[in-house]
Structures are given as C-alpha cells and as structure tokens.
Amino acid sequence: xxxxxxxxILAAIILxxxxxxxxxxxxxxxxxxxxxxxxxHTALLLGVLCLAASLAVxxxxxxxxxxxxxSNWFEPTVLVFFGWVGxxxxxxxxxxxxxxxxxxxxxxxxxxxxFSRLAAQSTSTCQQVHGFDVVVxxxxxxxxxxxxxxxxxxxxxxxxxxxxxxSQLRAVIEHERAHLVQHHRLxxxxxxxxxxxxxxxxxxxxxxxxxxxxxxxxxxxEAARQVGAVNTANALLATAQLSDDxxxxxxxxxxxxxxxxxxxSSSARVRRTLATLAD
Amino acid sequence: xxxxxxxxxxxxxxxxxxxxxxxPLSARQIMDDFPAGAAPALTTMLTVLDRLVKxxxxxxxxxxxxxxxxxxxxxxxxxxADAMVSALSASSDRGAALLQFAGELDRQDIELLRSVLGTDxxxx
Numbered sequence: 001x002x003x004x005x006x007x008x009i010l011a012a013i014i015l016x017x018x019x020x021x022x023x024x025x026x027x028x029x030x031x032x033x034x035x036x037x038x039x040x041h042t043a044l045l046l047g048v049l050c051l052a053a054s055l056a057v058x059x060x061x062x063x064x065x066x067x068x069x070x071s072n073w074f075e076p077t078v079l080v081f082f083g084w085v086g087x088x089x090x091x092x093x094x095x096x097x098x099x100x101x102x103x104x105x106x107x108x109x110x111x112x113x114x115f116s117r118l119a120a121q122s123t124s125t126c127q128q129v130h131g132f133d134v135v136v137x138x139x140x141x142x143x144x145x146x147x148x149x150x151x152x153x154x155x156x157x158x159x160x161x162x163x164x165x166x167s168q169l170r171a172v173i174e175h176e177r178a179h180l181v182q183h184h185r186l187x188x189x190x191x192x193x194x195x196x197x198x199x200x201x202x203x204x205x206x207x208x209x210x211x212x213x214x215x216x217x218x219x220x221x222e223a224a225r226q227v228g229a230v231n232t233a234n235a236l237l238a239t240a241q242l243s244d245d246x247x248x249x250x251x252x253x254x255x256x257x258x259x260x261x262x263x264x265s266s267s268a269r270v271r272r273t274l275a276t277l278a279d
Numbered sequence: 280x281x282x283x284x285x286x287x288x289x290x291x292x293x294x295x296x297x298x299x300x301x302x303p304l305s306a307r308q309i310m311d312d313f314p315a316g317a318a319p320a321l322t323t324m325l326t327v328l329d330r331l332v333k334x335x336x337x338x339x340x341x342x343x344x345x346x347x348x349x350x351x352x353x354x355x356x357x358x359x360a361d362a363m364v365s366a367l368s369a370s371s372d373r374g375a376a377l378l379q380f381a382g383e384l385d386r387q388d389i390e391l392l393r394s395v396l397g398t399d400x401x402x403x
Contacts, residue, residue, distance in 0.1 A: 027395040111377065113334035120294035121355060133288065144380035151290075172380050179378040188378070209387065216382040239380060247384035250392035257396060 001061040002075050005082065008054035012047045019043035020206045029210070030254060033217035040207055040214075041187065044194065055086040096197045104189070108149060115153050129154070129173055132180060136161055142242035146176035148185040163242055168235035171223045175232070178222035184215040220251055221260035229259035230273050289319060289327045294336065298355040303340050303348035 023029065023043065029036035062079040119126055119135045126135050132154055139157035146154045154176040161169060179185070191211035198204040224232040233256040240248035255263075296312045297304065306325055310318040319327070328349055331337035335352055342348045384392075 030392065030395045109334060113336045116290050116294065116331065116334060116336050120291045120298070126288065126291060146378050148378075175380055176378070184378055209385075212383050213388045213391070215378070216384065219378075243381060245381055247389050247392065248381060250389060250396060251382075253396050254392060 001057065002078055005054045005058045005061075005079070008050045008057065012050035012054070015043055015047040015050065016201065016203045019047075020203045024206065024210070029214065030217060031258065033214040033221065037187065037211065037214040037218065040210055041190070044190075044207060051086075055083065055090065058086065059083040093197055097193060100193055100196050111147055112149055112151060115147050115151075115155065118155060119153065130177060132177055134173055142239050144172045144176055144239075146179045148180050148183070152180045154180070159242070160239065164235055164238055165231075167227055167231040168238060171227045171232040171235040172239070174223040174226040175219040175235075178219040179215065182215075182218065182222070184219065187211060188215060216251065217254070220255055221263070224255050224260050224263035229255050229263045232263075289323070290331055290336075293324075293327055293331065294351060297337060297349060297351040300350075303338075303342075303350035305342070305346065305348050309349070 019040070023036065023039055058079045062076060062083050065076045065079075115135075118124060118137050119133065121137065124135050124137045126133055128134070132152055134154045134156060136156050136158055140159050141157050142159050142163065143157045144155065144160055146152070154173060156169070156172065160172065164172065188211055191208040195204045195208040220232060220236070223235075233252040236248045236252035236255065239245070240252065292313065293309055296309050300308075300312070304312070306321060306328060309328075310321065310324055313319075318324075328337060328339070332339045332349070338350050338352050340348050340350060
C-alpha cells in the first residue's frame with residue numbers, strides 16, 4: 001500500500017513540476033489557446049486527483065488494518081501518520097479556500113448591485129445581444145466589461161461606441177460574450193484560488209498568469225470567428241490607441257498575422273487588410 | 280397580457296421608477312407606473328424588489344398595516360457613470376467577477392506575445 005500511495009504522490013509532484021515546463025514551451029499556446037487552457041487545467045485536476053487518491057488509499061488501508069495483522073508495524077504506522085497529516089493539510093486548505101472565497105462572494109454581490117445601478121441610469125441604454133444585456137453607459141473611458149453570474153451583463157462605454165464602427169463594436173461585444181458563454185470567470189477563479197492557497201508553488205503562479213492570458217486570446221479568437229478577423233483586429237487596435245495599451249496592439253497583430261480557423265474570408269481584399277494590420 | 284422580459288431589464292425599469300418617484304412606493308404603485316400593458320405580474324414584481332433589496336440597491340420600509348414600501352437606497356444623481364465605470368474596471372483582477380476587453384495582461388504576457396509575433400520593438 002505504501003508503494004501505491006508513494007506512486008500517487010510522486011505522480012502529483014511530477015505533474016506539478018513537469019506540466020509548467022512542458023506546457024510553457026514554444027508558441028503553440030498562443031496559436032491554440034483553448035487547447036492550452038484545457039491542458040493546464042487538466043494537469044491541475046490530475047494533480048489534485050492523485051493527491052486525493054493517495055490520501056483516500058492511505059486512510060482506507062489504515063482503517064482496514066486489524067489488530068491481529070500488526071506483525072509488520074511499519075506500514076500501518078506510516079499510512080496512519082500520512083492519513084492524519086493529509087487530513088490536516090486538506091482542512092487547512094479548505095479553511096484558506098473559505099477565507100478567500102467569502103470576500104470574493106461579497107465583491108460579486110457589490111458588483112451586481114453596481115451594475116444594476118449603472119444599467120438603470122437615465123444616461124444608459126440597454127439592448128439584448130444573443131440573450132445578454134448590453135448596457136451602454138456614458139463614460140469618457142474606452143472600456144468594455146462583462147460580469148458573469150445570475151444576471152450576466154456586458155457594459156460598453158459611450159467613448160468606445162463613438163470610436164468604433166458598428167462591426168468593430170460587435171467584435172468587442174462578441175469578445176465579452178465569449179467570456180460569459182465559455183465560463184471564463186470560473187476558470188480564472190479556479191486558477192486564482194489555486195494561486196492564493198498555494199502561493200509557494202511556481203506552478204500555481206504560472207497557471208494563474210497563463211489563464212489570464214489564454215482566456216483573452218480565446219475570446220479574441222471567438223470574436224474573430226463571429227465577426228471576422230479584420231473587424232476584431234481593428235477593434236483591438238482602435239481601443240489600444242485610445243488607451244495606449246501595448247498588449248491589445250499585440251493581440252491585434254496576433255489575430256491579423258494568423259486568423260483563427262473559421263474567421264477568414266477568402267477574399268483578396270480581406271487578406272490584404274490583414275497583411276497590412278499584421279505589419 | 281404581461282410582457283416577457285429578462286430580470287435585468289425589469290430591475291432597471293423598477294430602479295428608474297423609484298428614482299423618479301418623490302416618495303417610497305408600494306409594489307402595486309410601481310406596477311402602476313409601468314407603461315400600459317407592460318407591467319409584470321405582482322409575484323414577479325415582488326421577486327424583483329426582493330432581489331434589489333438583497334443587493335442593497337433598494338430599501339424596504341414598513342408602512343404599518345399597509346405592508347411595505349420601497350425606495351432607492353441612493354438618488355440617481357449620486358452615481359456618475361464615469362466614476363463607476365472607472366471603479367468597476369479598477370476593481371477587476373484575475374480573481375474577480377469582471378473580465379475586461381483590455382484584459383489584465385502584464386509585462387511578461389506582453390513579452391510572450393512579442394516573442395511569438397517576432398517583434399522586439401513596441402508595436403506602432
């Protein structure tokens with residue numbers, strides 16, 4: 001039994017150490033961000049499952065021991081010791097998780113209330129896009145946000161609606177809608193909680209960072225599929241110029257240089273425009 | 280027949296009515312302020328009000344034997360969209376409920392994108 005428990009723990013350690021090295025290698029994750037995100041979170045899930053299985057096996061083995069079988073005292077002692085230590089660690093992690101989750105829930109309720117007020121303001125206009133409320137608020141900041149929850153909403157500032165064409169604005173809305181439909185908040189929150197509960201693990205920090213980047217790239221790709229790579233790249237560029245945001249310019253170039261599958265029109269004009277944007 | 284709308288739209292309408300009213304209103308009075316034929320059912324209205332009270336956007340006040348009346352927790356003038364949008368966007372991080380079009384990418388993410396795109400210099 002000790003061998004099985006040890007193997008499971010070893011597998012979890014190998015996953016924790018090897019997964020970031022393998023998954024961070026090369027440019028493939030920016031080309032296939034959805035696959036990369038799935039691989040990262042699968043590695044996390046496998047690591048957690050290995051640890052949970054090792055704990056369950058050691059507890060079951062310790063409980064299954066009968067007094068008459070105690071000729072070999074070493075194995076049961078190790079299993080019981082590991083079981084108790086494991087349970088203590090799980091308890092500590094659950095307490096940490098609760099400590100971090102509770103203020104997040106409070107913030108969520110505050111945000112929902114603020115969004116309700118924003119939407120209700122007389123200067124705000126509201127329309128529905130594919131079942132989601134899109135609220136345009138009067139603001140001089142070039143901002144678009146999405147808030148997921150029971151009442152998922154997208155907020156776009158009037159500054160952005162003035163600066164972008166109708167197609168570019170649609171790209172922004174599709175980007176935010178992708179965040180909502182694909183539950184990016186949940187994915188980001190898992191990575192965030194993993195990081196704050198295990199701050200000493202480089203893999204936890206890397207998962208959190210990578211998740212933040214990949215969900216943006218996935219949403220960019222989805223917007224490009226819905227309204228075209230040219231409109232999405234132009235929306236990113238125009239917003240980047242308003243806010244002087246280097247990351248958005250690079251995201252625009254990524255979409256233009258290698259449009260995601262299903263987003264590219266075959267027309268020569270579109271290809272020329274994309275080539276210009278990518279330069 | 281009642282018009283079917285989503286919950287967010289109803290909450291918005293209720294808040295607007297409460298903001299424009301000079302005194303707290305009962306659920307039935309709020310329904311009366313809806314355009315003809317657009318008022319939701321009383322049970323729907325009570326659910327919406329209950330949700331707004333839970334969010335602290337609306338205050339529930341006892342009206343003695345006549346039940347309860349409702350008022351907006353703060354006047355509309357106390358909310359400037361600019362300040363709220365800025366506060367909302369500033370409050371977002373990778374653990375928060377908000378996701379922004381601009382993203383939350385930092386220097387390392389930018390370096391990664393630059394290396395992938397083969398650009399050493401900041402984008403024009």
